Structure formats: structure tokens, C-alpha cells
Amino acid sequence: MTIALLATLTSAELFAASNNLVSGTAFGDVDEIVVTFARPVTNNQLLERESYQVFEEPDPDIRLEIESITLSDDGSRATLRFSETLNQSSAYVINIKGLADEGGALSFTVKQSYLGHLFTILITAMLIKNFVFTKYLGLCVFMGTSKKKKTAKGMGLTFALVMAISASMSWVIYNFLMIPFKLTFLQIVVFIGLVALSVQAVDTILRKLNPALFASFGIYLVLITTNCVIIAVPLMLANEGFGFWESLMLAIGAGSGFMLALYLMASVRERLDVALVPESFKGLPVAFLVAGQFALAFLGFSGMSI
Amino acid sequence: MAAVKSNYQLVLNGILAENPIFRLALSMCPAVAITTTVINGIMLGIAVFFVQVASSVTISLVKNLIHPRIRIPTYTLVIATWVTVIDMVLAAFFPAAYAQVGIFVKLIVAFAIITMRLEMFASKQPLTPSFWDGFGMGAGFLVGMIVIGMIREFLGMGTLLGFDILGFQPLLFFVLPCAGFFVVGLLMGFFNHIENVHKRKKLGLIAHVNQKKNMPAGCDHCAPGDAHIS
Numbered sequence: 001m002t003i004a005l006l007a008t009l010t011s012a013e014l015f016a017a018s019n020n021l022v023s024g025t026a027f028g029d030v031d032e033i034v035v036t037f038a039r040p041v042t043n044n045q046l047l048e049r050e051s052y053q054v055f056e057e058p059d060p061d062i063r064l065e066i067e068s069i070t071l072s073d074d075g076s077r078a079t080l081r082f083s084e085t086l087n088q089s090s091a092y093v094i095n096i097k098g099l100a101d102e103g104g105a106l107s108f109t110v111k112q113s114y115l116g117h118l119f120t121i122l123i124t125a126m127l128i129k130n131f132v133f134t135k136y137l138g139l140c141v142f143m144g145t146s147k148k149k150k151t152a153k154g155m156g157l158t159f160a161l162v163m164a165i166s167a168s169m170s171w172v173i174y175n176f177l178m179i180p181f182k183l184t185f186l187q188i189v190v191f192i193g194l195v196a197l198s199v200q201a202v203d204t205i206l207r208k209l210n211p212a213l214f215a216s217f218g219i220y221l222v223l224i225t226t227n228c229v230i231i232a233v234p235l236m237l238a239n240e241g242f243g244f245w246e247s248l249m250l251a252i253g254a255g256s257g258f259m260l261a262l263y264l265m266a267s268v269r270e271r272l273d274v275a276l277v278p279e280s281f282k283g284l285p286v287a288f289l290v291a292g293q294f295a296l297a298f299l300g301f302s303g304m305s306i
Numbered sequence: 307m308a309a310v311k312s313n314y315q316l317v318l319n320g321i322l323a324e325n326p327i328f329r330l331a332l333s334m335c336p337a338v339a340i341t342t343t344v345i346n347g348i349m350l351g352i353a354v355f356f357v358q359v360a361s362s363v364t365i366s367l368v369k370n371l372i373h374p375r376i377r378i379p380t381y382t383l384v385i386a387t388w389v390t391v392i393d394m395v396l397a398a399f400f401p402a403a404y405a406q407v408g409i410f411v412k413l414i415v416a417f418a419i420i421t422m423r424l425e426m427f428a429s430k431q432p433l434t435p436s437f438w439d440g441f442g443m444g445a446g447f448l449v450g451m452i453v454i455g456m457i458r459e460f461l462g463m464g465t466l467l468g469f470d471i472l473g474f475q476p477l478l479f480f481v482l483p484c485a486g487f488f489v490v491g492l493l494m495g496f497f498n499h500i501e502n503v504h505k506r507k508k509l510g511l512i513a514h515v516n517q518k519k520n521m522p523a524g525c526d527h528c529a530p531g532d533a534h535i536s
Contacts, residue, residue: 136339138335139334187390188386192386192416193379193382193386226418228417231416232413279502280495282498286495288487292486295484296484298484299484
């Protein structure tokens with residue numbers, strides 16, 4: 001009867017059945033993938049390096065080399081150790097050949113959960129690839145508004161708000177209008193237009209809704225159009241092909257990273273006011289030297305991945 | 307300052323007295339980020355030069371047609387159009403260098419310096435002075451980029467324009483991206499120092515004259531911008 005049942009199984013069901021064998025996957029250490037099985041597996045094939053094919057999802061031609069495979073004692077968990085560090089923000093495809101008793105080859109994808117992925121984007125844009133200290137963008141506004149902590153907070157908040165609005169608008173327009181109509185060469189004109197539009201919108205809405213808030217933030221709104229970060233983010237999104245939530249996270253990360261940079265800088269510059277600085281270096285020159293030291297410190301984040 | 311300047315003075319003003327990078331401290335992102343070699347600096351400098359001249363001329367031509375309330379968005383769109391043009395030209399003819407300069411060519415659209423010149427100069431002046439003002443500002447930016455690029459490439463890699471000069475690498479630190487902050491800061495301090503010395507000499511003269519007239523002399527009494535604009 002078992003034979004008859006097996007014969008009626010279609011290949012799709014076979015695939016599903018074999019997929020049920022793997023109950024969970026996760027990244028272990030920086031060079032490890034841990035595969036959990038639904039029931040104990042006692043197949044020696046699993047310990048053979050040759051039976052695995054592992055590659056990053058975008059390029060199937062580049063196979064990753066497995067260094068060692070360990071199976072837990074009860075046979076429910078296999079740990080694959082690779083000879084190079086894995087990039088945990090991308091997806092890996094694993095094929096296991098020759099699991100004969102489980103019905104042919106087994107194929108599954110290992111990746112971070114979507115929320116984890118979004119969190120990675122947020123933290124990366126905020127700290128590891130901070131727009132001011134590691135990409136050197138938005139310096140004019142950064143130098144201009146980091147004299148006082150209060151100004152820095154106001155500018156940072158306004159900026160993060162406008163950034164989130166304009167980035168989501170440009171994502172929608174880019175994906176639903178510009179790509180279908182092959183207008184991608186108009187990127188620059190359209191994105192800067194959207195930025196100007198959202199600045200105007202925030203200006204009008206804030207003026208009506210909360211005049212007190214407008215009185216304190218209004219002056220920064222004008223400055224936003226001349227900040228390169230605000231146009232750099234939509235351009236990067238267009239290059240990377242991000243989804244909507246990913247874009248929003250990148251925008252918020254970039255905005256809060258800018259706010260963080262402004263606040264750090266303002267804290268130092270308030271102290272600098274009472275310090276003895278050579279006359280020629282007062283103001284901007286010494287601010288640049290301080291920013292250089294911040295950039296050196298942020299260099300320590302480079303290459304990190306979450 | 308209100309006096310009409312000759313074309314020669316306009317160009318010189320952009321390069322020296324109101325140099326966009328060192329004196330006005332505007333559009334510094336590329337000055338810090340991509341000046342690791344001279345050739346990068348020249349590349350972006352030329353792009354900015356072109357956009358500045360072209361948009362100054364455009365705005366100066368159509369200044370009477372623009373409604374004052376929407377003038378800033380108009381400037382932005384004009385700049386964006388010219389940036390698109392130069393972006394495509396560079397991508398088509400110099401793909402290797404373009405890959406190095408990367409996103410910064412596109413970012414010219416958000417440069418404060420171009421918008422500022424359009425607002426302060428081109429929207430009020432006739433065509434010829436606007437052209438020369440744009441020419442001077444663009445040239446000033448180009449010169450600034452070349453100076454920073456030369457210092458960083460020479461100190462960092464011992465080369466100039468890719469030609470090996472020293473034969474060794476003195477201070478690799480200078481090709482690190484963050485060294486841009488230090489180089490720009492030190493150069494700004496240097497130019498401020500020159501200005502201070504210059505101003506002190508001038509003030510010495512003024513004080514001398516004022517002593518005769520029994521008038522108080524000092525920085526607070528001069529109109530801002532008097533001392534350092536030749």
C-alpha cells in the first residue's frame with residue numbers, strides 16, 4: 001500500500017514532503033548556518049560535503065565552500081560551517097542531494113526574517129553607513145545647523161520627517177510611473193521636484209495644524225532642499241531596487257542618523273565656544289577638524305554587519 | 307559692493323574673494339568625499355562649472371518670466387535639467403571616471419552654491435555679468451577641488467594625476483575618506499589666517515587715518531564684508 005501511495009504522489013507533493021523535513025533554518029555564528037529537522041535524520045549522506053550545494057540567491061554560479069558539517073547527537077540539527085563569512089542580510093539557497101529515503105533532492109532557502117532584515121537596514125543607514133560621517137553627504141546643512149543643541153534637534157526631526165515622506169513618495173512614483181513608462185532618465189528632475197513638493201506640503205500642513213511647532217521648525221524647512229542627503233536617498237533606492245518598507249526604513253535610518261550626527265556635533269561645538277581656539281581656526285575650520293575625528297571614529301563601524 | 311564690477315573682477319571674485327569651498331563654505335560634500343585624486347576633483351569640478359554657467363545663463367535669460375513666489379522651485383528645476391544633461395554626457399563618454407565620481411554628479415542638483423548664485427546674482431543681472439559670475443564661481447569650485455585633490459593625492463599616494471613623483475607613499479592616511487575633513491579644515495584655517503593678516507594691515511591703515519579724524523576704529527564699526535572684498 002505504501003508503494004501505491006508513493007506512486008500517486010506528484011513531484012510537487014514530493015517537494016513539499018521533503019520540505020516538511022526541514023522545520024527551521026537560522027544563521028549561527030558569522031560563518032554558520034543551522035538547519036533543524038522535524039524528525040531525527042540518521043543519513044550518513046548528510047555528513048558528506050559533496051551532497052550540498054549552497055549559493056547566494058542572486059548568483060547561483062558561485063558555490064560556497066563548506067568547511068565542516070556537524071550533526072547533533074539526536075540527529076535533529078545539522079550545523080554547516082563555511083570557509084568564508086556569510087552576508088546575513090542576503091538569502092542563501094541550500095540543495096541537499098541524495099536523501100534517498102526522503103524522496104530525492106531537498107532544496108530550501110535560508111534568510112533572515114523580514115523584520116530582522118528591515119531592522120538591519122535601519123541600523124546600517126543610521127550607524128554603519130551614517131550619511132554624514134561615512135558617506136560625507138549633507139555637509140553644508142550639517143555645518144550650518146550644528147551650532148546649538150536645540151537647533152540640531154529641530155533640524156534633525158524636521159529632516160527625518162521630510163525624508164520619510166519624500167522617500168516613500170518617490171518610491172511609489174518610481175516603481176509605478178517611471179519604470180512602466182521608461183522614464184527613469186528623468187530621475188533627478190522628478191526626485192528633486194518631489195522633495196520640493198513635500199517640503200511645501202509639510203510647511204503648509206504644519207502652519208495650519210501646529211503654529212507653535214511651525215514657528216520653531218519653519219526656518220529649517222527652507223534649508224532641506226539644499227541638503228544632498230534628501231536627494232541621495234531616492235537615487236540610492238532607485239539603484240538598489242528596494243521594496244516599499246525597505247525604502248521607508250532606509251529613509252528613517254538616514255534621517256535619524258543625520259539627527260544623531262547633528263546632535264553629537266552640536267554637543268562638541270557648544271563646548272568649543274568656550275575653548276581657546278586660534279583666531280584663524282574659529283568657527284568652521286575647527287568644526288571640520290572635529291568632524292574629521294568623528295568620521296575616524298565612525299570608521300570603526302565599517303565592515304560590520306548585523 | 308554695490309558698484310558694478312568688470313567681468314575680470316567677477317571671475318576673480320569667484321576664484322579668490324568668494325571661493326565657494328574655502329570662503330563661502332558651501333557645497334563641501336564632494337570636496338570632502340571624492341577628492342582622493344586630482345582627476346576626480348577635475349571631473350566633478352568641470353561638471354559643476356558647466357551646470358553653474360548653464361543655469362546662470364538660463365535664469366538670466368528668463369528672469370522676467372518667473373513669478374517671484376515660485377522662483378526657488380524654478381531654479382531647482384533648471385539646475386536639475388542641466389545636471390541630467392551633464393550626467394548623461396559623462397556617463398556616455400567617460401564611463402570609467404564616472405564610476406569613480408558616482409552619485410555625486412547627480413547630487414550637484416542639491417548644491418547650495420548654484421541656487422545661491424542664481425538667487426543673488428543671475429536673477430537680477432543681465433546676461434553677460436551672469437555668465438561671468440557663473441564662470442568665476444564654477445572656476446573657483448574647480449580650483450578648490452584641484453587644490454584639495456593635489457594635496458591629498460600627493461601626501462597620500464606620492465603621485466600627481468596618476469604620475470609617480472615620490473616613489474613611495476608618505477601618509478596613507480590622506481587617501482582615507484575621512485582625511486578630507488582634516489584637509490578642508492586646515493586649508494580653511496590657512497586662508498582665514500591670510501585674510502586676518504591682510505585685514506590687520508588694512509585696519510592698521512584705517513586706524514591711522516581715523517586717529518587724525520578722531521573716530522573710533524575697529525571691526526565692529528566696519529560694515530560687514532568691507533574688509534575682505536577687494
